[in-house]
Amino acid sequence: MYASSIADSPWLSPNHLVIGHRLKMWYSVQAGLFSKTRYVRAVDDVSISIGKGETVAMIGESGSGKSSLGRTLLRLYKLNGGSLMFDGKDITKAKESELAWFRRRAQMIFQDPFSAINPFHNIKFILEEPLIIHGVGGGAAEREEMVIRTLNEIKMNPPEDYLYKYPHMLSGGQRQRVAIGRAIILRPDFIVADEPVSMLDASVRVEILTLLKEVQQKMNIAFLYITHDISTAKYFSDRIAILYAGKLAEVGPYRDVVKDPAHPYTQALIEAIPDPDPSNRFHDKKVVGGEPPSLINPPRGCRFHPRCPFAMDICRREEPPMVEVKNGIYAACWLHIKK
Amino acid sequence: MGMALLEVDNIHLYYSTSKGIVKAVDGVSFELEEGETLALVGESGCGKSTIAKALIRLWERNVSSVTGEIRFEGRDVLHISDEEFRMQYRWKKIAWVPQASMNSLNPVLTIGEQMIEPLVIHHDVDKDKALMQAMDMLEAVGLPRDIVRRYPHQLSGGMKQRVAIAMALILMPKLVILDEPTSALDVITQANIMNLLKRLRREFKLTYIFITHDLALASELADSVAVMYAGKLVEWGSSDDIYVSPKHPYTVGLMGSVPTLRGEKKLTFMPGEVPSLINPPTGCRFYPRCPYFASRGELKGLCDRDEPPYIDVEHKGARRHLVSCWLYK
Ligand SMILES: Nc1ncnc2c1ncn2[C@@H]1O[C@H](COP(=O)(O)OP(=O)(O)OP(=O)(O)O)[C@@H](O)[C@H]1O
Ligand SMILES: Nc1ncnc2c1ncn2[C@@H]1O[C@H](COP(=O)(O)OP(=O)(O)OP(=O)(O)O)[C@@H](O)[C@H]1O
Ligand code: SF4
Ligand code: SF4
Ligand SMILES: [Mg+2]
Ligand SMILES: [Mg+2]
Numbered sequence: 001m002y003a004s005s006i007a008d009s010p011w012l013s014p015n016h017l018v019i020g021h022r023l024k025m026w027y028s029v030q031a032g033l034f035s036k037t038r039y040v041r042a043v044d045d046v047s048i049s050i051g052k053g054e055t056v057a058m059i060g061e062s063g064s065g066k067s068s069l070g071r072t073l074l075r076l077y078k079l080n081g082g083s084l085m086f087d088g089k090d091i092t093k094a095k096e097s098e099l100a101w102f103r104r105r106a107q108m109i110f111q112d113p114f115s116a117i118n119p120f121h122n123i124k125f126i127l128e129e130p131l132i133i134h135g136v137g138g139g140a141a142e143r144e145e146m147v148i149r150t151l152n153e154i155k156m157n158p159p160e161d162y163l164y165k166y167p168h169m170l171s172g173g174q175r176q177r178v179a180i181g182r183a184i185i186l187r188p189d190f191i192v193a194d195e196p197v198s199m200l201d202a203s204v205r206v207e208i209l210t211l212l213k214e215v216q217q218k219m220n221i222a223f224l225y226i227t228h229d230i231s232t233a234k235y236f237s238d239r240i241a242i243l244y245a246g247k248l249a250e251v252g253p254y255r256d257v258v259k260d261p262a263h264p265y266t267q268a269l270i271e272a273i274p275d276p277d278p279s280n281r282f283h284d285k286k287v288v289g290g291e292p293p294s295l296i297n298p299p300r301g302c303r304f305h306p307r308c309p310f311a312m313d314i315c316r317r318e319e320p321p322m323v324e325v326k327n328g329i330y331a332a333c334w335l336h337i338k339k
Numbered sequence: 340m341g342m343a344l345l346e347v348d349n350i351h352l353y354y355s356t357s358k359g360i361v362k363a364v365d366g367v368s369f370e371l372e373e374g375e376t377l378a379l380v381g382e383s384g385c386g387k388s389t390i391a392k393a394l395i396r397l398w399e400r401n402v403s404s405v406t407g408e409i410r411f412e413g414r415d416v417l418h419i420s421d422e423e424f425r426m427q428y429r430w431k432k433i434a435w436v437p438q439a440s441m442n443s444l445n446p447v448l449t450i451g452e453q454m455i456e457p458l459v460i461h462h463d464v465d466k467d468k469a470l471m472q473a474m475d476m477l478e479a480v481g482l483p484r485d486i487v488r489r490y491p492h493q494l495s496g497g498m499k500q501r502v503a504i505a506m507a508l509i510l511m512p513k514l515v516i517l518d519e520p521t522s523a524l525d526v527i528t529q530a531n532i533m534n535l536l537k538r539l540r541r542e543f544k545l546t547y548i549f550i551t552h553d554l555a556l557a558s559e560l561a562d563s564v565a566v567m568y569a570g571k572l573v574e575w576g577s578s579d580d581i582y583v584s585p586k587h588p589y590t591v592g593l594m595g596s597v598p599t600l601r602g603e604k605k606l607t608f609m610p611g612e613v614p615s616l617i618n619p620p621t622g623c624r625f626y627p628r629c630p631y632f633a634s635r636g637e638l639k640g641l642c643d644r645d646e647p648p649y650i651d652v653e654h655k656g657a658r659r660h661l662v663s664c665w666l667y668k
Pocket of ligand 5: 068
């Protein structure tokens with residue numbers, strides 16, 4: 001029974017749509033022709049699950065493994081360990097030819113809409129293409145109807161004004177809408193959005209987040225929102241997962257975690273973010289120093305220990321397990337482990 | 340208040356392009372006291388970096404005209420000779436940390452070599468003495484002295500940004516223009532750099548122009564805030580006024596889109612797009628997106644025709660609070 005095999009990670013729910021259990025995804029890198037292969041442990045024993053219609057924000061600094069984990073959940077990589085379930089089916093080892101159904105139901109939105117949409121195609125084709133690839137929508141007339149429906153959903157009105165435009169004729173925000181349209185036209189039930197608004201100005205950012213939230217709720221999509229920005233995640237997320245150096249540091253309901261973060265790294269991240277307040281200029285921030293470690297040779301024990309203001313002996317020797325700190329909040333830190 | 344350290348008086352800077360003249364900065368005025376930090380904020384493309392380049396007199400080749408006055412310690416420095424500006428002002432009194440400067444360090448030179456180059460070439464400083472000065476400044480920004488022997492690729496993003504700041508400070512300038520100095524950095528590194536900027540400001544009695552599109556971040560440093568929209572200044576005043584009671588509909592809209600981590604607040608956005616700077620709207624450049632213009636009949640034929648003047652509104656902070664909007668006339 002699958003439920004019993006994930007019991008070692010009680011923050012996972014066996015009823016969730018997407019379940020990644022003890023996932024490992026390492027990149028192999030070779031410095032020179034004859035040097036031996038080394039591994040970048042980008043995802044190193046991470047467990048996470050997302051329910052139908054649930055939004056989870058995945059937060060971490062640059063290089064913490066957010067994109068790698070997002071892509072791992074979309075089965076875009078071969079795993080080095082762990083298992084991946086989608087809608088009750090084990091897809092850990094499925095061949096690409098057996099994954100067509102999954103590819104249709106799981107979509108991705110990228111940071112840079114240009115990387116996802118072909119600049120030489122018009123908007124109509126860009127939106128229609130997933131339908132053609134997946135053989136959805138029968139004839140051309142039916143497909144055009146779906147394209148128009150989607151343009152309405154992404155608020156590009158009237159649709160006729162946009163069908164034959166090319167990406168370069170659109171603003172950054174409009175291009176990101178098209179990328180969203182491409183992701184939702186197949187009516188997926190799982191979307192990974194990798195920093196979808198971080199290249200946009202503040203106001204456009206809110207506009208796009210509002211749109212994403214609206215389609216997510218209307219279509220009841222399980223949503224993984226990847227970002228380095230905890231404050232935008234607030235407007236989007238039911239739960240939050242904090243990643244540090246390829247490992248999960250903390251996971252729990254968004255509001256509870258932000259109000260009272262358990263892991264020293266989560267505390268440091270929150271402390272670092274200013275709210276707009278003119279009195280900020282009068283005091284320095286209490287902030288940890290240092291930089292995230294290399295994932296080729298990460299620190300022993302707790303990976304945060306070289307920067308942690310509370311580091312103890314055990315932190316340098318042994319890796320802390322994830323434990324429940326409070327209702328539904330789990331953190332991997334020796335401070336919370338009763339000995 | 341005493342005499343202003345910097346007075347920017349009605350400057351215009353236009354670029355010529357194949358599509359027409361880009362009015363990137365179109366009649367901007369503000370001033371700064373010694374020791375004050377001004378945050379220059381606004382969305383991408385509104386002309387922030389162009390102002391920085393005008394102040395340091397390092398503008399692009401395709402600039403078609405620069406007009407107005409820039410007075411530093413009471414003296415117009417926009418119209419003095421290039422030679423005099425280079426010898427007396429650039430780096431010596433007015434320094435610049437360019438946008439994305441941490442990524443434009445020369446990969447084949449050591450940190451020390453690139454730091455002393457301007458000193459040795461432009462200011463006739465002896466090489467060993469210049470190197471000592473560079474090491475002192477690296478130490479002041481929290482880096483080890485021996486980093487002078489390293490190459491840019493051996494440093495992290497945060498360290499490179501510290502080097503860029505050290506380079507600007509090496510000749511002990513009075514005014515430092517910081518163009519988005521943390522925008523490519525992670526939040527914790529960003530917070531460390533903001534702490535550093537606060538410390539340097541105290542230690543060296545610096546005056547800053549801090550350019551950013553991030554209003555929350557600006558509040559970490561700013562004594563006053565100037566808000567730009569489409570090449571124009573729309574509002575300028577003390578932080579204590581701008582953050583607490585913004586007046587211009589654009590500033591209000593921008594504030595509404597800033598997320599807060601701690602307080603509860605509903606985020607809002609301004610529909611529409613920033614206008615072209617080749618053919619900007621007549622009258623108030625914000626009128627096509629302004630909620631007041633859309634809903635109030637009496638503004639039709641006014642905002643879309645006549646440019647609003649700067650109006651003094653009531654203020655609590657140290658500065659006057661100026662707004663360019665017909666609502667306040
Ligand atoms: N194709 C690759 N080959 C080797 N290493 C890689 C590859 N892609 C990513 N990495 C490394 O894996 C680690 C995790 O990278 P990842 O892109 O997942 O981080 P991230 O959290 O998404 O960072 P960012 O916020 O910068 O997007 C980093 O150390 C990165 O350098
Ligand atoms: N060399 C140039 N030639 C033509 N147009 C230019 C040139 N440099 C900048 N511009 C245009 O001038 C306007 C102002 O640019 P500027 O770089 O000053 O904006 P900014 O506020 O610094 O933007 P960002 O936040 O993106 O850095 C923009 O419309 C830009 O496209
Ligand atoms: S386990 Fe130790 S080093 Fe790691 S976060 Fe907790 S206290 Fe800090
Ligand atoms: S001048 Fe008119 S259009 Fe411009 S911001 Fe004020 S009310 Fe709006
Ligand atoms: Mg990434
Ligand atoms: Mg700029």
